[in-house]
Amino acid sequence: MDDITSLSGPAPQINSLPDISIDCLVFGLDNGRLNVLLAQHRDGIRQGQWALPGGHIGALEDLDNAASRILQDVTGAQDLFLEQLRAFGRADRFPGGRVITIAYYALVKQEEYKLAAGGPASQVKWWDIHDVPELVYDHGEIFAHGLKSLRHKVRHEPIGFNLLPEKFTLLQLQELYESILGVSLDKPNFRRKMMNMKLLFDCNEKQQNVAHRAAALYRFDQSVYSALAEQGFSFEV
Amino acid sequence: MDDITSLSGPAPQINSLPDISIDCLVFGLDNGRLNVLLAQHRDGIRQGQWALPGGHIGALEDLDNAASRILQDVTGAQDLFLEQLRAFGRADRFPGGRVITIAYYALVKQEEYKLAAGGPASQVKWWDIHDVPELVYDHGEIFAHGLKSLRHKVRHEPIGFNLLPEKFTLLQLQELYESILGVSLDKPNFRRKMMNMKLLFDCNEKQQNVAHRAAALYRFDQSVYSALAEQGFSFEV
DNA sequence: GCAAAAGTGTTTGGTATACACCCATGC
DNA sequence: GCATGGGTGTATACCAAACACTTTTGC
Numbered sequence: 001m002d003d004i005t006s007l008s009g010p011a012p013q014i015n016s017l018p019d020i021s022i023d024c025l026v027f028g029l030d031n032g033r034l035n036v037l038l039a040q041h042r043d044g045i046r047q048g049q050w051a052l053p054g055g056h057i058g059a060l061e062d063l064d065n066a067a068s069r070i071l072q073d074v075t076g077a078q079d080l081f082l083e084q085l086r087a088f089g090r091a092d093r094f095p096g097g098r099v100i101t102i103a104y105y106a107l108v109k110q111e112e113y114k115l116a117a118g119g120p121a122s123q124v125k126w127w128d129i130h131d132v133p134e135l136v137y138d139h140g141e142i143f144a145h146g147l148k149s150l151r152h153k154v155r156h157e158p159i160g161f162n163l164l165p166e167k168f169t170l171l172q173l174q175e176l177y178e179s180i181l182g183v184s185l186d187k188p189n190f191r192r193k194m195m196n197m198k199l200l201f202d203c204n205e206k207q208q209n210v211a212h213r214a215a216a217l218y219r220f221d222q223s224v225y226s227a228l229a230e231q232g233f234s235f236e237v
Numbered sequence: 238m239d240d241i242t243s244l245s246g247p248a249p250q251i252n253s254l255p256d257i258s259i260d261c262l263v264f265g266l267d268n269g270r271l272n273v274l275l276a277q278h279r280d281g282i283r284q285g286q287w288a289l290p291g292g293h294i295g296a297l298e299d300l301d302n303a304a305s306r307i308l309q310d311v312t313g314a315q316d317l318f319l320e321q322l323r324a325f326g327r328a329d330r331f332p333g334g335r336v337i338t339i340a341y342y343a344l345v346k347q348e349e350y351k352l353a354a355g356g357p358a359s360q361v362k363w364w365d366i367h368d369v370p371e372l373v374y375d376h377g378e379i380f381a382h383g384l385k386s387l388r389h390k391v392r393h394e395p396i397g398f399n400l401l402p403e404k405f406t407l408l409q410l411q412e413l414y415e416s417i418l419g420v421s422l423d424k425p426n427f428r429r430k431m432m433n434m435k436l437l438f439d440c441n442e443k444q445q446n447v448a449h450r451a452a453a454l455y456r457f458d459q460s461v462y463s464a465l466a467e468q469g470f471s472f473e474v
Numbered sequence: 475g476c477a478a479a480a481g482t483g484t485t486t487g488g489t490a491t492a493c494a495c496c497c498a499t500g501c
Numbered sequence: 502g503c504a505t506g507g508g509t510g511t512a513t514a515c516c517a518a519a520c521a522c523t524t525t526t527g528c
Binding site: 475476477478479480481482483484485486487488489490491492493494495496497498499500501 | 503504505506509511512516517518520521526527528
């Protein structure tokens with residue numbers, strides 16, 4: 001269970017696949033800023049260095065389940081949005097031996113979860129994506145690739161909602177896109193575009209305790225989107 | 238080198254990673270029909286069954302290089318368009334033991350290459366994508382996933398050209414999209430769309446020996462596209 | 475002339491963009 | 502009243518879809 005201690009090193013258990021690891025790219029949103037979750041090596045030659053949280057796959061464990069378990073160890077949260085990015089397998093990528101890693105990326109509602117701080121990997125911390133430290137092995141490459149993939153995917157599929165709380169305002173949604181894509185968007189036009197897609201449902205509630213006019217709160221319903229997508233509907237921001 | 242004989246079974250060589258394989262989804266275009274390349278098991282319990290061509294990764298071999306080598310064994314061709322799809326790793330996907338496979342997809346100019354028929358895997362054959370036989374293990378799932386990915390990608394990146402000969406007509410290009418996407422397109426509008434992108438270069442040549450007005454031949458220049466993409470240009474069909 | 479495909483022109487309607495504007499609320 | 506963000510309206514320009522039309526070539 002404590003595969004995270006390995007931080008993608010050689011498999012610590014006899015019942016794990018020795019030459020394959022999993023690394024997770026976990027994105028979160030905090031006050032309109034996009035963050036990524038990093039873990040710090042606790043000891044060994046790489047002590048103090050930062051890495052993507054990772055682990056190994058049980059011999060009888062499905063790949064997706066392994067990723068989910070590893071992520072739960074780090075965030076304490078289940079049922080997160082989690083998808084495979086791809087495998088990274090340069091022969092020399094890991095100095096401790098030949099290990100191919102399969103990268104996953106996750107989107108989490110950052111404010112809803114408290115990190116299991118001080119867990120097995122001495123420290124786990126959110127970093128602004130513009131300000132990540134140097135990462136071990138090829139983790140920098142994985143991060144760059146994952147961020148690019150996120151930017152592409154968020155424009156073509158409604159996955160961004162996984163970063164927001166259940167109920168959100170249109171401005172929060174707009175700031176999410178501005179933050180991920182690194183652009184600024186026109187408010188009236190963004191509103192219309194979203195509303196015309198008929199994917200947002202008015203909660204009939206307003207923000208509370210704000211120092212300005214309270215905004216309407218909306219929900220996104222994944223099942224309605226799935227039904228629309230069946231008929232060829234295409235989500236494009 | 239003859240990893241293809243294994244068709245993704247357990248690693249036959251001492252110097253291959255035992256619990257990881259590579260499977261290749263090779264697409265080709267023939268007279269406007271989209272095909273996929275399949276290999277037939279030569280012997281063993283699965284004799285006669287069809288599978289994606291695959292193999293194992295050398296202990297000192299980069300992942301991408303391994304895929305390229307395996308593909309060369311099958312098609313005899315180098316420098317094909319080849320990209321990773323993703324890893325497939327259900328615990329029970331391969332009955333002979335725990336093997337995670339990393340799927341690649343390739344696009345080839347079908348008419349330019351003759352297959353190494355009667356090679357190590359008794360037979361290698363093109364199949365119309367609408368008519369593929371039942372495949373071994375989870376290869377059907379990999380095929381379905383790869384086709385979906387191809388349909389998505391071809392609309393957002395100019396990769397379709399890899400299926401056409403160097404010089405092609407606009408109708409060939411249109412038929413390519415119609416075939417991959419399974420739709421029919423308006424000729425005048427398709428022409429304009431393509432020409433407006435400024436990605437096609439007139440060869441100043443015409444078709445030869447056709448029983449109708451000869452069409453102009455065009456080329457696609459990957460380097461010009463790359464330069465445009467740098468500036469934020471987006472290819473959308 | 476006819477068939478087949480190349481290639482052009484035009485009308486129409488929707489939609490993205492830019493920007494001006496009013497509304498509600500707390501301090 | 503004023504700052505802050507919520508929310509609406511509208512003119513313009515562009516672009517995609519639909520489809521009618523002309524051109525070239527081989528038989």
